[in-house]
Amino acid sequence: MVVRVLLLLSLAGLAALISPAVPVLKQYGALPRTPERPINVLLAGVTPNYDEAAAVWPYPAKPENYTGLTDTIMLAQLRPGGKVELLSIPRDTWVEIPGSGFGKINASNPRGGPDTLVKSVQNLLGVRIDGYALLSLNALRDMTNASGGVSLNVPEVMKYDDNAGHLHVDLQPGMQHLSGDQVEGFLRFRHDNLGDIGRVARQQLYLQALQQRLRSPLNIWRLPGVVGALGRNTRSNLSRDTVAQALGALAGGPKVSAHTLPGNFGPGGTWTPDRSGIRELVASTFTDPADPRSRSVAIANIDAPDGAARALQAKLAANGYANVWIARLPRVSTPTTAVVGQAGAALNTLKSDLGYGQLRAAGGAPEADMTILLGQDTPAP
DSSP: OHHHHHHHHHHHHHHHHHGGGHHHHHHHOOOOOOOSSOEEEEEEEEOOOBOTTOSSSSOOBOOOOSOSOEEEEEEEEEOTTSEEEEEEOOTTBEEEETTTEEEEGGGHHHHHOHHHHHHHHHHHHOOOOOEEEEEOTHHHHHHHHHHTOEEEEEOSOEEEEETTTTEEEEEOSEEEEEOHHHHHHHHHOOOSTTTHHHHHHHHHHHHHHHHHHHHSGGGGGGHHHHHHHHHHTEEEOOOHHHHHHHHHHHTTOOEEEEEEOOEEEOGGGOEEEOHHHHHHHIIIIIOOTTOGGGSOEEEEESSSOTTHHHHHHHHHHHTTOOSEEEOOOOOOOOSSOEEEEOSSHHHHHHHHHHOSOEEESSOSOTTOSEEEEEOTTSOOO
16 A cells, blocks of 8 residues: 555656646657758747837736747757757848848848748858747746756856846856846846847857756756746747657757857947858858758759749749859750769759759859759750
8 A cells, every 4th residue: 555655656746747848748749760961940039029008117028929029049950969059140140131121130030920030041041941949038037947047157247227128137257056037137138348249158158058957967857847948938830850850869968069150240230241251150060961952052044944043943942942043154055954063962862853964073153062054954934
C-alpha cells in the first residue's frame, strides 16, 4: 500500500513537472530526426502596442497580436551535430522592405507581417529561411524566471527610467545573477555610446548565459517550465517536421557561435549594411555547400523566349532559392540550356530542379556561384 502511494505521488509530481510543456508538445511534438541540411529559423522579439486611448498613464499594453516593431532580429542556423550559428541583425538596419520602400528592418513586421520580415531578411542575406518564431516582450522574462535566473557580467552602470515604455533599469557592473525583470532591462537598455549595436552584444551575452544555465544537469528539471514559457509567448509558422529536424540537430547539446551583421553607423541612427562583408560572412559561415538554395544563382536569357528568365526566377524563388537574379549576357544562338558552376552536389541539384540542360564548368556570370544560360530548349513562359 505504501509503495503504491509513493508511486502515485511520484507520478503526480512528474505530471506537475512536465505540465507547463504540454501545450507546446501537443502543437509541435515530434520525434527528433537528424536533418539532411542546416535548418534556418528567424527569431524576432516583438514590442507591444500600447493603448493610447486608455484613461490611465502610462498607457497599458494592448493584448499581444504580434504586429509590433521587432526589437530583436536573429537568424539561427542549426546544423547536424549540434552546431548553431547565430546572426544578430540590428533593428535599425536600413533595407528595402518588400512592397513598402526603404526603412529600418524592424518596420517590416508592422508594414507587412512576418512574411514580409522573412523576405526582408532573405533579401538582405541571400539565405533561405525555413520558418519564423515571433516572441512577445514577456518571452525572455518568463523563460529566465522559469530557468531560475541567469548569471552574466553586466558591462557598465545601466540606469534608466521610461514610464511610457514601461522600462526601468537599475544595474551595477560586474557578475550578477539576474531575474527575468532585470534581464528585460538589461536587453532593452539603449542609452550607451553603441546604441543598437550595444543591445545586440548584450543579447548574445544573455543567450550564452541561458545556454550555460540550461545545459547544467542540475537544471534539467527546469526545462519543461522554460519550454512552456516559450510556447505561451510565441507565434510561429514552424512545422512539426522542421521542429523534429531542429531537435535532431540539437540532440547532442548546442555549440553556439554568435555573429553580428557587418555594417557601419549611418545617418539618423541607422545601421548601413556592408554588402561585401555580408556576402563573405554568409559564404564562410551560413552557406551549405550541398544546397543550391543557399547559393547565389544568376539566370541569363541566351536564346530562349522573351520572359523566360523572369519566369524561371519566380519559379526558383517559390521553391526556396533565396538569392536569384537576372544577368545580362550576350545573346547568341544555342539550342541547349547550360547550368554553369563548380562541379558538385549543389550544381547537380540545381540541374535536377531545373529539369533540363547540360552541366558546364565555365562561362557563367562572374558574381554568381552558379549560372543558368537559357537556350532554345527552354519552355515558353
